[in-house]
Amino acid sequence: MAFRRTGLRRVAVVGAGMTKFVRRAQETAQELAFHASRLALDSCGLRIQDIGAVCLGTAPDAFDGVHMNGEYLSDGAGAYGKPFMRAYVGGGTGVFSVIQGWYHVASGLFDAVLVVCEEKMSSCLPHPQAAFLTIFDHTTERPLKPNLLWIFALEMNRYMQKYGLSKKDIARVAVKNKRNAMDHPAAQLAAEITVEDVLNSEVLAWPVQRLDVSPTSDGAVAVILASEDAAKRITDKPVWIKSVGWCLDSAYWTNRDLSYPEYVERAARMAYEMAGIKEPRKEIHIVEPYDPFDYKELHHLEGLLLAPKGEAPRLLAEGVFDRDGDLPATPSGGLLGVGNPIAAAGLMKVAELFWQLRGEAGKRQVPGNPRTGLAQAWGDLMQVGTVAILGV
Amino acid sequence: MQKQMAIVGVGYSGFSSISPGLSYKELMYEAAVRAYQDAGIDPRQDADGFVTVAEDFHEGTSIFDEYVPDQLGAVMRPVHTVTGDGIHGLIAGALKILSGAMNIVVVEGHSKASNILTLSQVTAYALDPIYNRPLGLNPYSIAGLEMQRFLHQTKNTVEQCARVVVKNRRNALNHPSAGHGSDISLEDVLASERVASPLRKLDIAPHSDGCVVFVLASADAARDLTPQPIWIRGMGWSNGSYSLEQRNWAHADYARQAAQMAYHQAGVEKPHDEIDFAEIDDTFSYKELQHMEALELCGEGEAGRMIDEGATQPGGSLPINVSGGSLGVGNLLEASGLQRVLEVVLQLRGQASARQLKNVETGLAFAWRGLPTASGAALVLSR
Amino acid sequence: MAKIVRELPGLALTPEDISQRKVLSTSWVPKAEYAWDAGIAMGRYLEELRNGRLMGVRHRRCGRTVIPPRIFCEQCFAPMDEWGELPDTGTVNTFSICYVSWDVKRLEVPEIPAVIEIDGTSPRVGILHKLGEVDPQQVKVGMPVKAVWKPAEERNGAITDILYFQPI
């Protein structure tokens, strides 16, 4: 059915805050959520009493080691005595939380909503990756003892095969993002590395090598959404959420074309339609695609219709996605450079757009006064795309 | 809210102690097919979005939302999961319609409680890992603490709590899908095994498997689809304190806040007079009484008297849990709230067969998320 | 952001902080056990695996034949029409050479997970399994493979009744 575009209530991002992303934080999950929430409130001069509802994002409970983890985090996220909702779509949760918040405000029920994403992966022993065993089908896949890296390696290999790509073509993403992160005060893995460093790093699950992969992290991010009237009262520089979109593909991931993220395209088309965007390549000035692995950024740029199929690596090599390029991609440093506390990492991308579009990104600032940006996350069994388009 | 959105389709599967014949996907498929048939929609063509409710540790699968699209007709569509009660999920769906961005939204919740072999250990895993878990207490002890304080402060009695069990289990005998209907006596309840005093075994709702699916629609779509839309007039949800150290043990503040929000939207000023019947959380017997007071269906300390007088019986002035509630139908984990909404819809449609109430216009459904939470959600529905 | 906050919160710990108990932690081993009902489609699939056979299901309306089986066609949202035995051969759609176990321990001998398109199904329809009896460097996308089964008396109705797939 067509979207009833007319009359949608306008929603803006008016504040944002985040903690550092670190391998292991001393703070508890609740404390991380509190710090990010507090910073977001302070950034726009609001008090918790001004917040009508709280939306929370956190990926599997298995990381934090708490069943009903949303309830556990509710106190730290400022939800005491408030309407509180935790929604999730795996790795796509960070951007989805903003989508969820958008519906809260757009419904007309709330004027200001706090969106908080937190992940404390270090609680999970012996290694956070072990928690991923339980994302696989309990009957047909888990008995094979699959590693999370398998599915990415399988997808990456298929992508490389389909378009005849080399590891070198893809490694440039890791180089770019880790370099961009040098300018991010929260970054966990900022570094000046070379393509050769990536190609010489430890092979984990060929074609995936150590430096192709984002780290496991602890961290939290929060943003504040407001209705049009409230936003104008709160700040001179609201950043409008122009549209949202998301899509979930079949769980039968071995029955799909792994070389192209069709679900990301569907999510993007939903968002483009809602925002009235006809030519994304021209109308999007800055993009934060989800980059837990280097090839994923390229995959997603193609799915978002910001690069022709199989050609994102060429555009990357030409410098199009550099911070001062034609279409800056992941100027924050992304998951590869800043870190990957899963849901928080997705929300970090929205926060980055907020700062970039307000011209407050400091050394990371993209030149040329970008007016429209797109943040995207992805997750589950290579299955979900979540998209938010922001603009000033 | 004035008739902005409605429930236009319901489907369910269950509710019984075990369901070995169907996988969770097949259970969901069965309920979804029925809901779409009831609403007269094809989910592949007509549904704009889908919401499911699930907790990873109840499913035994991390990021369980992966496994929901196929059996709901939601492949390649906007679908997400809420970790909340089914009413939280229903509200998440309703927000999408209220925003004006969607016309038809599907909401699903299910329970395969029988597949969880270590349910009480899983529940304990929801406790604060630093302050509470190391004490090694059975989570039912939290209910014992709360029941004790609630009874002490409100002067309601354990006998009155037991009467709730007798009522709801008997009500379930008139519900062909209820898993735990029985004709038990007050003495049976009061003589049942102590679990966490004053809580006894029969004060606790047993678990059931099942699935409930709803189709929600905007006002225009609803009028096109059905002559009998059930309007969502108000919805509210709220969290009390997760921390056991700071909790309000006597009163369900989350329920009061959720209800006030829903009543305000619905324009309900005197709940006792304006709500014709209610399906409210009775995961434990005392919870029905505690929630009645928090939901302002009676004053503080009056819930016990109401059950003594039979006011909450199916023939009384304010029937509560005519379906049998969780005590009679079974605790359906995240789907519990949806079962309560289902009963309200069936009653308002006049489809509740042997347990049909007469002349009901407006009903209330209220869900609590269960141990160890202080989180709840309320829905006011009208014909 | 730089204007508002100079130093962000978040105290990074080293492994020694934990091992030497400089900062304290509590630990807990979750006891979460399940017995998932296999149901109709998966129940039959597992039963036939025990018999040494791979089964698929077919939907006439869209013409798709898929594995693993399901009672509904997720594309059309309608019941599947028929069951059929599939050959235990297929083609490698994609593969990886994996040097770490599921809990991130380094493996002496790498594992080779692969998506294997099963012969007789619709295009791109496969299952996740492993390859064996092959030099990892010789594995290619498009390579034909065949299932190597456990001996009949050791099969118990699980995906592991197939040990691995081997190049033909």
Ligand SMILES: [Zn+2]
């Ligand atoms: Zn079909």
